[in-house]
Each structure stands twice: as C-alpha cells, then as structure tokens.
Amino acid sequence: MSDKPFFSVDDLHVHFAGRSRLFRPTPPPVKAVNGISFSIEPHRTFGLVGESGSGKSTVARAILQLVDIQSGTITLDGEDVTKVSSGDELTFRSRVQAVLQDPFSSLNQVHQTRTIVGDAITRHFGINAGADRDEEVMTLLDEVGLSREFLDRYPYEMSGGQRQRISIARALAVKPELIIADEATSALDVSIQSQVINVLKRVQADTGVAYLFIAHDLEVVKHMSDEVGVMYLGYLVEKGDAEKIYNGPTHPYTEMLIASIPMPNPVVQAERRSLRQSFDNDAEPPSPASLPPGCPFENRCPVTMDICREEMPAPTIGHHGGEVRCHLHTSGPELGGESVVQFIESTARRSSTV
Amino acid sequence: MARYIGFRLLAAIPLLLAIAAITFLISVAMEARGSIAGQVCGEGATPECITAVEAELGLNDSIPVRFTRWLGDIASGDLGSSLLDRNTEVSALIGERIWPTLSIVTFSLLIGVTLGMLMGIVAAIRPGGVADRSISVIAAGVIAAPGFIIGMLLSWGIAVELGWLDPVGYVPFGESFTGWLKSITLPSIALALPTIAIVQRQLRSSMANALQSRYVLAARARGVARTSLIGRHALPNAMVPTVTVIGFRAAAAIGLTTAVEIVFGIRGMGEMLVTSIITRNVTVLQGGMIVVGLTVVFVNLLVDISYGFLNPKVRLGR
Amino acid sequence: MTTETSPTVEAPAPLAPEAPIEPAVDSPRRRFWRRMLRNPLAVFSMLWFLVLLVAWVAPDLIATHDPFKQDVTLQRLFETPSADHWLGTDQFGRDHYSRVIYGAGFAFRSILIAMSIAVGVGVPIGLFSGWKGGRFDRAVMWVNDVLFSLPIVLLAMAVIIVLTPSLTNAMIGVGIAMSTRFVRLTRAVTLAEKEELYVDAARITGISTPRILGRYIVPNLLPSLVIQAAIISGAIILIGATLSFLGIGANLDDPDWGVMLNRSQSIFRQEGVWQIVPAGMALVLTVLSFNLLGDAIRDALGRDASNNALTVTKRVSVAAAQTEHSPDALLSIRDMDVEFPGQAGQISEILNGVSLDLRAGETLGVVGESGSGKSMTMLSALGLTPAPGRMTRGSVRFDGRDVTNLSEAEWAKIRGKEIGVIFQEPIAVLNPAIKVGAQIAEPLRIHMGMSKADARERAAELLAEVRVPDPVRRLDQYPHEFSGGMAQRVGIAMALACEPKLLIADEPSTALDVTVQGQILDLISEVQERRQMGVILITHDLGVIAEAADRVLVMYGGQVVETASAHDVFLHPRHPYSHALLETMPQNHDGGGDLPVIDGMVPSATAWPSGCRFAPRCGFATDACVSAIPPLERVDNDLVRCVRHSEITFGQPVADQPVGGTA
DSSP states (O other): OOSSOSEEEEEEEEEEOOOOOTTSOOOOOEEEEEEEEEEEOTTOEEEEEOOTTSSHHHHHHHHTTSSOOSEEEEEETTEEOTTOOHHHHHHHHHHEEEEOSOTTTSSOTTSOHHHHHHHHHHHHHOOOTTHHHHHHHHHHHHHTTBOGGGGGOOGGGSOHHHHHHHHHHHHHTTOOSEEEEESTTTTSOHHHHHHHHHHHHHHHHHHOOEEEEEESOHHHHHHHOSEEEEEETTEEEEEEEHHHHHHSOOSHHHHHHHHHSOOSOHHHHHHHHHHHHTTOOOOOOOOTTSOOSSOTTGGGOSSOOHHHHHOOOOOEEOTTSSEEOOGGGTTSOOOSSOOHHHHHHHHHHHHHHO | OHHHHHHHHHHHHHHHHHHHHHHHHHHHHHHHTTOHHHHHHOTTOOHHHHHHHHHHHTTTSOHHHHHHHHHHHHHTTOOOBOSSOTTSBHHHHHHHHHHHHHHHHHHHHHHHHHHHHHHHHHHHHSTTSHHHHHHHHHHHHHHHSOHHHHHHHHIIIIIIISOSSOSSOOOOTTTOHHHHHHHHHHHHHHHHHHHHHHHHHHHHHHHHHHHTSHHHHHHHHTTOOHHHIIIIIIHHHHHHHHHHHHHHHHHHHHHHHHHHHHHTTOOSHHHHHHHHHHTTOHHHHHHHHHHHHHHHHHHHHHHHHHHHHHOHHHHTTO | OOSSOOTTOOOOOTTOOBOOOOOOSOOHHHHHHHHHHHOHHHHHHHHHHHHHHHHHHOHHHHOOSOTTOOOTTSOSOSOOOOSSSTTOBOTTOOBHHHHHHHHHHHHHHHHHHHHHHHHHHHHHHHHHHHHHOHHHHHHHHHHHHHHHHSOHHHHHHHHHHHHOSOHHHHHHHHHHHHHHHHHHHHHHHHHHHHTSHHHHHHHHHTOOHHHIIIIIIHHHHHHHHHHHHHHHHHHHHHHHHHHHHTTSSSOTTSOOHHHHHHHHHTTHHHHOGGGGHHHHHHHHHHHHHHHHHHHHHHHHHSOOTTOOTTOOOOOOOOBOOSSOOOTTOSEEEEEEEEEEEOGGGOEEEEEEEEEEEEOTTOEEEEEOOTTSSHHHHHHHHTTOOOTTOEEEEEEEEETTEEOTTOOHHHHHHHBTTTEEEEOSOTTTTSOTTSOHHHHHHHHHHHHHOOOHHHHHHHHHHHHHHTTOSSHHHHHTSOGGGSOHHHHHHHHHHHHHTTOOSEEEEESTTTTSOHHHHHHHHHHHHHHHHHHTOEEEEEESOHHHHHHHOSEEEEEETTEEEEEEEHHHHHHSOOSHHHHHHHHHSGGGOOSSSOOOOOOSOOOOTTSOOSSSTTGGGOTTOOHHHHHSOOOOEEETTEEEOOTTTTTOOOOOOOOOOOOTTOO
16 A cells, blocks of 8 residues: 555544524534544445444545534545535545435436436536437446436336446446445345446446445445445444455454354354354443443443443554454453454353363 | 423413514504504694604604513503504403404314314224215315305304394303303304314324324234224324314414404404504504414414323423 | 256356336326326316416406496396396396406416415525525524414404505415415425435535526425415415405405405395305305315325225135145145236236245244235235235135134234234334333233233333343333334334234344344244244345244245245255345355346336246246246145256355354
8 A cells, every 4th residue: 555545534523413402401412423544545445334323324424525524534645625615526526426325215206317327427527418418328327237228217217226227327427536335235135236236346347446335234345345344333443354354353343243144044044143142132332422431332242341431442453454443452351363252262261270 | 291391381482572573563664654653643644743643652762672662561461552542452452352252263173173183083094985085075165165154154044044043243251151152153163164174184184194104004913903093093193293283273263263253243353453454553453463472372382282292202302 | 156057057147238127107297197187176176277267368258247337227236146147246236257257367366476475485495494404494494483373364464554455465465474384395395305315416426506406306396386386375365365355455346256255244144145155156166176186286196095004905705725725834825816906907916826834833934025025925814915905816724714804803803912923114113102011011901801000010021021121111111212123122022912823023123233133033033932933034134034944935026936944945945036046145155256146127016027927037047937927836845936946956055154253
C-alpha cells in the first residue's frame, strides 16, 4: 500500500442529536458511528459487516454526504471530501457512487430505465435525452447483463434482481472510481442474489472500481471482499484480511457472528450448533443512545473482565495482522492465536488440573 | 398519565396565544381600512367624533402595546363593548347567546359520535356486505348535504307536516327541561347527521386497516373469537385516527351551527356573528372568535388526552 | 462444482443477458382508467360534471328563461314544476331551473378562487417545509395546525368582515383556511418520499434539489393531491353555500345556490318544501359527485380495502383429493390447490397439488423462495386463506380428523389450542394497544378457561420459559418496548401457551439479527424435544433448515418439487432446483470467481411457465420438461417432481470448511 491511500476514512464519528421538544428534557444524542477508520484501493473491496444498529449504513450515508458527520476525515486521493463545496459536489458525485438496498424504493416508479440511467448521464456528461444518450444507456445495460429492451421498462415491470441491475447501471453511468454497495443484495431471493453478486464482481474486473460492500450477511461479505471490518454498536471491533478474519477471528463478537451463520449442511451444522451455543446468553445489546463507558459487547461476551466494564479497548494489532479492539489482547490474558472458545476451554482445563 | 395531561395543558397555552393573536389581527386589518372609529360614529362622522373614539379605544397606541392590553382585558374576561351599542358588554351578550349554541353542538356531537361509531363498526364487520353498502350510500349522501338543508327538511317534515315538534324557537334550560330538549332536538339532529356519516366513514376505513393487520391475523390464528377480534383487538387501534376526526368535526360543527340556528330561528352565537359581520361590529366578532377558540383548545385537549388512553406510545412519551 | 454431475449436461453459462419478461403488468394509467370507467359511481359523477361544465360555459344553451326575470304580474309565484317552468318558480316568479343552471357558474368560480389560493399557498409551503425538516418544519406545522383546528366558517368570517361581504371575499377566506389542508398533505407526502431510497439515489447521482422536488417528488405527490382536491372542492362549495345562505357570501339577487336557499328558508314552511328542492338538489348532487370522484380515484389507484383478515372466503365445493392420507401423520395435506381471482377475471393458481405429511415429534422444514407458496400452504391448511383467495381442491387432516371444511367457529377451538403459530414479523403480530401480559394470557383464558389471575401467573411462567429476563415486569409492558428478538420470544410463548400438538413457525428468525436467530431456533427445538410436538418450520434460508429440520419439503412456483430427509436434500438432492439453490449459496463456494447462478427469475403466479415450472431456468431441461407438469414421483421414501430424476445424480456441494477456529 502506498503511503497515500486512494480512499480513506479516518476516525469518523456520526452522532444524531435527540429531538428537543417543548417542556421535555432533550434526549442524549445517538452515537451511531464512533471512530471508524479504514481505507480502500482501486480494484479492491472493503466489506463492512454488522447487525442492525451497528451503524454500518450510517458510515455509507456519511461518505455519500447524506448525513452530517460529527468529526473525522474522509479523503479521496489525499483530498478531504468532508467539506466539498457545492461547486465541487458534482466532481465528488462523479467519483463516488452507490447501489442501495431496496430494489423497490431505490428506483423512482414514474420513470423508465431510459430516464433513470439517462438522467445521471445528462447531469455528468451533458448529453441530453436522445439517441446518443439511449446508446450510452444500452451499453450500460449490456454491462450489467440486461438486454436492450429494458430501455423502456418502468420499475414495476421488472423483478427485484433486474431492478438492482438497473441501480448498478445508474451508478456506473458516471464512471465512478468507488461504489458503495449498501445491502445491495440483501433484499433479493437466494437464486437471484448470486446473479447480482457476479455482476458486481465482473464490473470490478472490467473497470477497476473500488467497492465498499456493506451487508449483514457475513458469507456474502466474505465472498465479495478483500478486507473486512466488523462493526458493533458504532465501533469497528475488528478489521483485516477477509479470509484470515473469517478463519481466525480474534474478537469475541466476530467469532459469535461467524458461529451464528447456519451452514446448509446438516452434518456440519450439527457441530457448529454447539459452538454457537457457547456464546448464547439472553442479554440484549445496549441502546446506541446510552452506550456504557466500557466495551459495548461486554454484557454479551463470554469472557468478561473488570476492565471491560470500565473502558473501551483501543485498537491493537491482532495475530491475523489486522486490527482488533478487545481487552483480551491488551490488558487481559492474550489469545496467542487461540479462539475465544478454545481459550475458555483451556482455561477451564487449567483450573481443573490445578 | 397525570404527567402527560400536565404537558398537554402547558402546550395549550401557546395555542391560546396564537388564537388571540389571529383574532387581534382582525381589528388591526380593519383599522388599516379606516373603519373602526368610522363604524362607531356612523355615517357622516365628524373628525372630532373619530378622534374621540380613537382615543377612547386606544387606537393610537402602538400595536404591541394594544395587543398586551387587549390580552390583559380578555384574560380578565373583559371582551369590550359592542361598537354599535356602547352600553352592551360583549361578554354579557355572549353569556346570553352561548347557551343555545353550546346545547346544540354538544347534543349533536353526542348523537353523532355514538351512532357514527356504531354504524362504522357494523359496516367494518362485513365489508362489501348489505349493511356496509347501504350505510355507505346513505353516508355519502348525508356528507354531501349541509346541515342547514337537512335542518330545513326536518323542520318541514317533522315539525310542519307531522307537527311533532316546534319548527322554530328555543326554550332555555332553566325555563323547562322538556321544552329545552324538544327545542334543540331537530337542530341537533340536523348537525349530527353529517357527523354520523363522517365518523362512520373514518371508523370503517381505519377498522378495515386494523383488521388487515398482522396482529389480527395472528390473534385469529390463536383462536380468538370474532367479537373479540373486532372489539378488543381492532377497535382500540382504529379509534386513534377516528378521535382525530371527531376533534376536527367538533371544531367544524361550532362553525356550521350558525346556519342551523338561523334555520330554526334560534338566537345563538351564530346569529350574533352573522349580524356582527353585516354591521361590521368587530368587537362582537372578536369576542365570538375568542370563545370559539377557547372551545377548540378545550376540544383539542380532550382529543390529546384520549390519544394518551388509546396509544401507549403517546402516553409513555415516545 | 458437483462431483457426479451427469456428463451429458453443461453447467449454465453465467451472466447470459437477461431477456425481459412480457410485461404481464398492466400500465398503471390504463388500469386506472379501466377501474374508473367500471365504477358506476365514478361514471355518474363524471357525467354530472359534464352537465355542470356545459351549464358554466354556455348557460344560455340549456337554460329556458332569464334567471333574473321576475314575474311582474305576480301570477306565477311559488309554482311547482310545469311544462313552462321545469322546476317551478320562486317568490318573484323567477324560473328555478334557469337559476340553478346559472348557479353552476357561481359554484365553479368559487372553486377556482378558493382552490387556486389553497393549492397555490399550501402546496409550496408543505413541499418546502417537508423537505427542509427540522426546526423550521416544526414551526411551520405548529402555525398550520393552529389555523387547521379553527372552524373554516369562522376563518372565512374573519376575512369577510375585513374585506366586506361578497362571494369573492368569502372564497378568499375559504381558500386561506383550506390551504392548511394542502400544507398538511403535501408535507406528509414529501416527508415520506424524502425517506425513499430513490431520493437518496438521485442525490448521490448529483441531481439538484429543485430538480429532485420537481421531477421526483411532485409526480409521486400528484395522485394524493388530486384526490384531496376533489374532496376539498366539494367542501368549498358546501362552505360557500353556507356563507351565502347566511347572507355574507354572494349577492342576494344572484342565482347562487346558497342564496336561493337563503331566499327560500323564510318561506318554505308556508309555501311548500319544493322551494328548497331545486337549489338544494343541485348543491347536494355536486358535493356528492366531488366526494364520489375522490373516492373513486382513491379506489382506482389504491388497493381494495374490501377484504380483511376477518373476511372468510366462502368455500365453494372443495374438490376431493385423489390420494389417500397417510394414517399415522399428525398433519396430512393432500393435493391442495389455492386460487386467487386476478385482474380482468383471470385466475391465478397460487398453490398446485401441494401434499405433505408431518409426524408427531418431527420437524419438517419447508423451504422456497418468494412466491413459492410456502406460507400460503400453511395459512390454507389452517383455514386462514386470505380472501379473496380460496382452496379449490384438496384435503387436510389434523390429528385424525378431517379439517378441510371446518367452520370458523370450529377452527377457533383448534387454532391456538392444538396448533400454535409463530409469524415472521414479531412486533407487527403483537397488538400495539394491549399489554404483552394480557396478550399472552388471552389464549389461556379462551382455551383453558383460566381466571385472569391464573392466566397472568402462567403468562409470567411462559415468559420465563422462553428466557425473557425479568418476566413479571415485562408483562405490563407494551409491544413497542420490546426488541425484535424479545418480541419473537413472546410470540413463541403465546404459540406454546396451550401446549399445542403442532407448532407452525413461518420464517420465525428471518426478521432478526443472525446472532439472535440461533437463540430463537434453539428455543423452538428445546420446547419441541420437551413436549414432543410436530413442528413445521417455513424459511427461505437453507442454513436454518439444515440446523433444525428432520425432513425437508422444497417448494417452487406453488408446487412441491422435492421431499426428503434433511440429510438427503443437502447431500444428495434429487431435483435440479434443490441442487442449484445449494450451489448458489456463498457458503458452498470457496475462493474468488463467479458464484454459480440460476438464470432468469422466479416466475409469477399470473404466468406460470408451461410444463415444469423450473424448466426455463434449469440447465437440464429438455423438450419433455415443457410438455406437461411432471408428476410428484416416489423414490424410496422421498418424493421428487422431475421427469429426468432417474437420469441425473447430484453429489454433495463443496463441503464447508470448519470455521471459527475450531479446527
């Protein structure tokens, strides 16, 4: 990696102020994103995974300038884009695009594909509606694997997978360098999901676009990404090479997340079940409006120390070479390559032999 | 709940101030057209008279000064005196006129809400059934008919042709209870019929929504009986939007009662307001508006409180 | 990807350009007009407006008399209809019919004035306020709500006293009052549309705000605006007539409907009720037409509200099943067809010949994608087929009795008592207005006849059993105070309350986070073991099936395509669809490169492909596949619906590596 990453997010914080009301105390702000940092290079995909309320979509919206950020910087080619003036906004928009989740609401029902994709071309390349623009749109349709007849289709005449391809075509229309895919395949049927994933991968191979791929499904994220970040309640708790993290997570939450994915194989799943159950407890995650002073995962974590209740661990290097935020690696007994479950078992063994 | 009601009471204060401000603006606007003092002095007013009246009414002071003074006056119950008859206090005039109006509006709402809800539920139980369709057709017709037309038909049919009740007039409550009841029956029904239709339509549609919800399906899958699905599961949720509509209708009824009172020859607030407009007697109109405004605020408060009862989210301050 | 795929077939080429489906969907515009013209009330109101329009534009054309001409001889006053005066005469001998005709102009002018103010002021304010949001929006809405809550007649009176009485001034007042209605509506729609992803997408594309408002939000606002405008036009006429009737609207000689009523109000008691009929009828008909038009537009645009969860479809002659029930099954379904009447009289067959068996103590996983009919199968088996759909063929046996044709009252004794159901959206299935404790207690009180206190105590035990922390305190909470996972535990507690023999779980963990999903599945299997219930687990997630099911039923396009033990379905699937579904999962795919795909898309119930419904997407399809629907054939203990099942053998998809560091 060069010393100046192509795209990077540094120490990003996003807070949502509580709505103040007459005769009521103002509620505390919701801390949706708390100090997130990562970077992406061209041709590469950074996957962001987390459950509902983890703040992963807020990261996307902050990068896309749809929500205001509290602090932190977002840089593109070394240039801070958190403070782009309205004049430069178009330049920014031409470099960073997005594919959003819901294929039903992300396309305007009143327009045809011709207009949905064409509007972006007009806006960025000044080509007005007409044969030339239609030709451009049809090239893009080819690229996402749709036939040219889709040019004059309305969204209601298309299936979910087809709509999502139109969304990809719209994003590609401005020839972006970074595409943020926020749960882009989550709403699709299993048999359609893989089609759209393949389209995204092929587009990357063809154009070298960088992806920020956000999803709650760790399996899909792993398949798509070179690097992954795992979010929990606004914190990036673990970050590093996708394959390595998946095969050797160092944060208890990541491990719990991986253990929770049911495998489509009854034999394998029977084993995994007991692994998953070693993480089971019935505690609920704290509210993002009142985060505890310590680690937010503390009440669900199978290994809790006093320090976990007191302070949030700082990022350290995990044995997979990535970053991890967990006291087990700093203040506590270090996990020398062991998983949390193995750690618990071996501790139990040690204490029983003593 | 007490805390919630307390908040709603506090929130009513700015609402009252806003209504007072709107009412005050009327006199400012009229004065800008030079008509208040002229109105008092009558045709061929002398400049002396105009100056004297302007001084007496304090029209020369700045608007903020006048507004605060006026606010202080109405807060102490002084609504000024009629421009045409300087010896008549507006508050006394309203005190005399308000009872027939209040009787009719309250009585009509009682009838309207009770029957409207009943018919709404009946229609929602079997959508598209005979009861639903006949109620819907009648309701559509009744909503389209203004209260004063219904009033005229009732006055002609029930009073003139059948002779069951008196076609015109009002008997005060203090004079004779049965006489009072008889005299307000027809005007109240005239005003209540559209209310019934409005409440019925709203409740039917929100009941239809509630009955389409997943929680009713789930309750049905637990073996909950039909009557309980309707009364216990769907109705409380369907009542939330219905209460809103009842609130709006109550406010509208206060305005629409004017025409009904005139049909039945009842000297209530309605006749007072219409006369005040024709004679451009602005203090009387302002007094009337303040009283109506107070009533509207009171109705809003009732609506808010019933939200609190119906919707736990509202009550628990979310 | 497969180890033993038949050599004659090639894997489908990835990413072939997808051809569009024939637009089975009608264009919204055509559908709208078709529905409008088929609605007699809409046609009636449109015809009435046509008459009024002529009366407004060219009153002389249809009027028979001069509306102002009085009868100076005083011979022809207060007449009832005659050949000369079609609608009689008034107290000055003026022709009622002609005056009513000329009155249309007053009505339309009123609407024009008031509506241009109401829309002209209200829509921009609402649009701006909704878009801007925040404090500004709250301030605007507060002021608007104050004006909104005051009676319109009174606001109009305030304007009239300042500007002197006239119809125009009255309508200015009404217009200002009505603008509050448009502010509210426009703001509400703008707020809702603003949250839609397509607005985000437009902003990301770099489209400017005015353009987003004009090109994206306003077109979506139009339908509700038109409906509102129709209904408010009726209200404007009504209030205009009231003001004219009070003598503070139109001039007292004008042939305005309100004025005509004002004139007759002092005399109808003596001269006969006919005096109020012509103007009254014209007024009522016009207001009625506006309301009907508004309703008709709403109905033509929106969905039909005439069916609800209570509508029990009439079961017209369910054709008998051709095959026998399995005698030892707890629940046995045979040959079930379910149909829905669709657009323009055509019928969509949602389920076709669905059969299944479930034994006590067994978990049957039902898997399929959206539109496969998996949820419909369960609803129909319980007699809960949503109207207007209906079961047209088949037979259902539960616990040894035929339940195919039970009445709603008979079903109510079984549902909740012997069969418990868990639904997908755990919060939506709880009644927001009732405390959770009371909702759990409800089946106990209905089916077990428990007292209030006993039921409450048992509800707390049930909550503890599904491991809801602090159960007694949570009894008195409302559903909105529960997280999705906790609400689903409540759902399970409710389903289990009466110790049912059969538990149906319809996507019980789909709406939940993956770390909560496992807890819910564990809970279900825990109670199943304890109580030896039969469980039907419906899901689209093959992983969930692999975890929990003993046997699996795979559905596609409203049909069962394969049933087998969980082991067989995952390790040796027989149907190409089951196989392909497993192949496409990222879990079964290691490393980079393309994922295997199933081409094309899930078919819709309005246009099933002919023959095998999977054939158009199947890499193994031949001519034999499209000629007829393949029968569900028995192979060993399993069933498969594929004409080539004996030719093709699938192996195990790439085995999953152990994960999570447990190697």
